[in-house]
Amino acid sequence: MALIVQKYGGTSVGSAERIKNVARRVAKWHEAGHQVVVVVSAMSGETNRLIALAKEIQPQPDPRELDVVASTGEQVTIGLLSMALQALGHKARSYTGAQIAVHTDSAFTKARIESIDADKLKADLAQGIIPVVAGFQGVDAQGNITTLGRGGSDTSGVALAAALQADECQIYTDVDGVYTTDPRIVPEARRLDTITFEEMLEMASLGSKVLQIRSVEFAGKYKVRLRVLSSLTPWDLPLEQESRSGTLITFEEDENMEQAVVSGIAFARDEAKIIVVGVPDRPGIAYQILSAVGEANIEVDMILQNQSVAGFTDFTFTVGRGDYARALDILKSSVQAHIGAKEILGDPKVCKVSIVGMGMRSHAGVASKMFRTLSEEGINIQMISTSEIKVSVVIEEKYMELAVRSLHKAFDLEQSA
Amino acid sequence: MALIVQKYGGTSVGSAERIKNVARRVAKWHEAGHQVVVVVSAMSGETNRLIALAKEIQPQPDPRELDVVASTGEQVTIGLLSMALQALGHKARSYTGAQIAVHTDSAFTKARIESIDADKLKADLAQGIIPVVAGFQGVDAQGNITTLGRGGSDTSGVALAAALQADECQIYTDVDGVYTTDPRIVPEARRLDTITFEEMLEMASLGSKVLQIRSVEFAGKYKVRLRVLSSLTPWDLPLEQESRSGTLITFEEDENMEQAVVSGIAFARDEAKIIVVGVPDRPGIAYQILSAVGEANIEVDMILQNQSVAGFTDFTFTVGRGDYARALDILKSSVQAHIGAKEILGDPKVCKVSIVGMGMRSHAGVASKMFRTLSEEGINIQMISTSEIKVSVVIEEKYMELAVRSLHKAFDLEQSA
Incomplete structure (x- = not known):
């Protein structure tokens, strides 16, 4: 039995039907005996809609208030995914960033995570509950709602995995892993089974936008085993196959593996x-x-x-x-x-x-x-x-x-x- | 200088333009030297959209999770109205029910308010800040988000007025007061300048749906001076005129006024x-x-x-x-x-x-x-x-x-x- 944090992005939860499929995929892992904590983004398009609404009121909105508005996107998704898991007969419970709590500094719209209380999540897991946590958001020392900036849900996922000492953090996205280069330019590009954090950092900062760079730094700092994998595969893909899919980002060079000179x-x-x-x-x-x-x-x-x-x-x-x-x-x-x-x-x-x-x-x-x-x-x-x-x-x-x-x-x- | 709680319903905040008008109206009161706390509903149609989304996932959604989803409607409005007030050069700050905190029992989707911490609001008012509070929502003893049920924003407004010992709670709505009967049936129906709580309770429960009945009970219990008035008047209506408009709901019979036999x-x-x-x-x-x-x-x-x-x-x-x-x-x-x-x-x-x-x-x-x-x-x-x-x-x-x-x-x- 492993403790796994799974993060699903906006496209993966972009409609009621897709949220149901995410629930089925999460349920598959849970039914296999794993403890699962889920982190979700806002439904695709929702964050942009909310920010546009704010700019209609005030072209340069106050960052504190912008975070109050923008953070509702993920709050909707956590409720909906919890319902979808319950509909499948699982115990699930949603948490906003403030409820967990994901403590951040007060740099509204680009806050940094400082610490996470993992006690509630651990208590839930011990009772067989699947916690569903809002990515992208946290709470500062004064109780203000903060957001981590675009792509911050990846960082939320990794930070939760670190706080829970999870066995693996799985980032489900619309690509199936990290490639030797962009397959649109080189059709022969190969998916890498593993890549080191240092390589991933260089790849990410150079334009391979699979993962938000801060989440990779976070994973490296806290030695979180991180896997990028596809949410576009059938949800009932056999677990054995899914658990080895995508690209694993490792924090130490594997001695047993011949190291490619160039990845x-x-x-x-x-x-x-x-x-x-x-x-x-x-x-x-x-x-x-x-x-x-x-x-x-x-x-x-x-x-x-x-x-x-x-x-x-x-x-x-x-x-x-x-x-x-x-x-x-x-x-x-x-x-x-x-x-x-x-x-x-x-x-x-x-x-x-x-x-x-x-x-x-x-x-x-x-x-x-x-x-x-x-x-x-x-x-x-x-x-x-x-x-x-x-x-x-x-x-x-x-x-x-x-x-x-x-x-x-x-x-x-x-x-x- | 008076301390006033103003509540604006979904129609009043139904678009960016309307939110700006609410801001102008609030600003008018504030600029006249009054302390104002604003309570808002979700933008019209938003709560229904969120509930429909939840029912698409699960026809009978879990009440706790439904509240997590539904409460986002008001959270969006508080952020937007705060921005609109700031755009007019006022200091404003939004609060969710949990942030205030509006403590409720755990009866999700129909929670009852138990107490309200008014300290943050009082500190803001003392600094000239206009607090903008999400109606309809609260937080239970375990930190779960709760909602008060349909029309609950009226109750939020009255409860805040009670906690703050406000001079008046003004419920802005799309009618301009309480009438002797429905003007659609009797064109000669007259708007009442005042009505007692007892009468209002009977009128409300008999189908004059101007105010949510719980809010009237709450006002009676805590002796909150309550006024129903129109948000459809021009926002720059002279304050002197606006402050005497609508219908005042009084908690004691005015000895000086000849009491109508039938109201x-x-x-x-x-x-x-x-x-x-x-x-x-x-x-x-x-x-x-x-x-x-x-x-x-x-x-x-x-x-x-x-x-x-x-x-x-x-x-x-x-x-x-x-x-x-x-x-x-x-x-x-x-x-x-x-x-x-x-x-x-x-x-x-x-x-x-x-x-x-x-x-x-x-x-x-x-x-x-x-x-x-x-x-x-x-x-x-x-x-x-x-x-x-x-x-x-x-x-x-x-x-x-x-x-x-x-x-x-x-x-x-x-x-x-």
Whole structure:
């Protein structure tokens, strides 16, 4: 008998019929003798509807009140799913974030979980009750309702699994796991049976949006065994099969398994590159450039600065394409003269491609194999950035698909025949 | 400076635009120097939508879970109204029933308020904040969300006014007060400036559905000054005028005011009458008849039993017309033989007309004036029932409008010219 936390997203609970199917799936696990705690999102579209209603009243609504309104979406789902489980003859009981309680800080609309009282859930489980908990929400020290921000239900699920010391946290979603790369670009992409947390973090932050990145960090911190699996399989899929499906995200390298050098290829479209040319190489320059951009709420991704030559250096960074024109304007109008840069150049049509893999740490030559592969395809590398388990390059956007496909092949990531 | 609790119903907050108008009205009172606590219902149609969703999952949903789902309607409104007040430059803060806390028993879907912590509200008021509280909902001793049943927001408003010892509880609704009778039947019906609680209770229970009857009982018990007024007047109606509009429900007879003998004419359509003829006059008979009907969840209204003659009596009662056939069937099939009644008769087409007034207690001849008026119109009285401040008669349904009009005239209730 295992203690399992299952999280179902908005699409999985998007209608009365789908909620009934989630109930059937949960019941299957419970009937097999497992203790199950369920975490749910709002029905798909509901959170957007509520936020639109709020903005109709006030274009920039007060965050505390926005959370009061937005948190009702999950509250509806917990009640409905509990009813559906009861209709199947199971004991079930719903809990809002405040009822559990999921304690958070007071950063409305983007609160962070601080602690969770697991006593009520444990008492319920001991009595054979299936607790159904509202994801995405919590309560601060003053009793105010808070929400965790978009995708926060994944974090709720992982945090509950940590508090309960659950055997596994299962995130049911509309994809069936984590792939070596996006199958829409590389049809031969392979689903990974396992991936390490470090790899998952790199993949998630690079655009493989299977899991909210905070939930992965949380799982890594509290050593929660995390599995991403599909809610689109038939609910009566044999348990033996379902329990091994999807992708397991592990927090330690499995010694018995041969570690792939590269686990996946991540990419990010719609990037733009800005180069501040001929900057005098003195302390504070990087800060002056980035603070001006940051104050305008523009997020900066990759940052590069080369060794200076003759007291001058070039400072390069990437931003989302939507922020390109604004960032360029800020630099030209209020930074360039101030820091004495010669020129501000840019390219709004670049992309980022990365190879990710734990095995990289112990294998030399991974980066050079990447560069050779791209070179053989005639793709020019504009920027390079590396971490322990990742190598990222910025290239012209039109080469993105070609780069991803050739790297996927070069590192032997295709499905075995 | 007065402390006022204002309650706005579902129609008043039925759209973003209407919520903004409620905010403007509340702001008007606040800007005039009053302390205001606002209680709101769910946006019109929302509670029905939520209950329908629940019944799609489970035709007879678990009451605890139904309350979790249904209570979200008011939670959305409190957030939206708080935002709208903030948009007007006022400090506002929303509270769910659990946050206040409105403590109730655990009778889900029909909970009763036991106590209210008014401390948070008082602290907010002292800081110039306008608290916006979710009506219809509370929290039980175990922290479960409860609801008070349909129309419960009126009760929430009155209970908060009692807890805060407010100067007045204002129930904004889509009628502009309590009338001497239904203006659709008697165009000359007059709005009452004041009505006593006792009269209001009789009027409410007799079909003048302006206020939920429990809220009136609550107001009477805690001596809350209660005013029913219209939310359909322009929001910028001068305060002086608005504060004297509608109908004030008083808990003590105003000594300075000449008490009208009869304050209003109430009526109930769609009644049916059942007569159990020739019942042996012995203890337990009334119980046996009514318990059989009650077990079938049929509500009985008026009950009459005459003095027995020669050991036999007739037992008469009224039920809603929709229950008539079923009630008759139950009596004939399982009660008649058992109690030895000679016959079960009935009439599915009757109605009830009542005159209500505190002045009746000290004025003789009110009932006889009623009977004479009906007699002059050729209306036969089938049943009579009286209380301290009310006389009710059951008559043939086709005479209802005629009876109401002639009584309204006979007791001088018309608008003064």
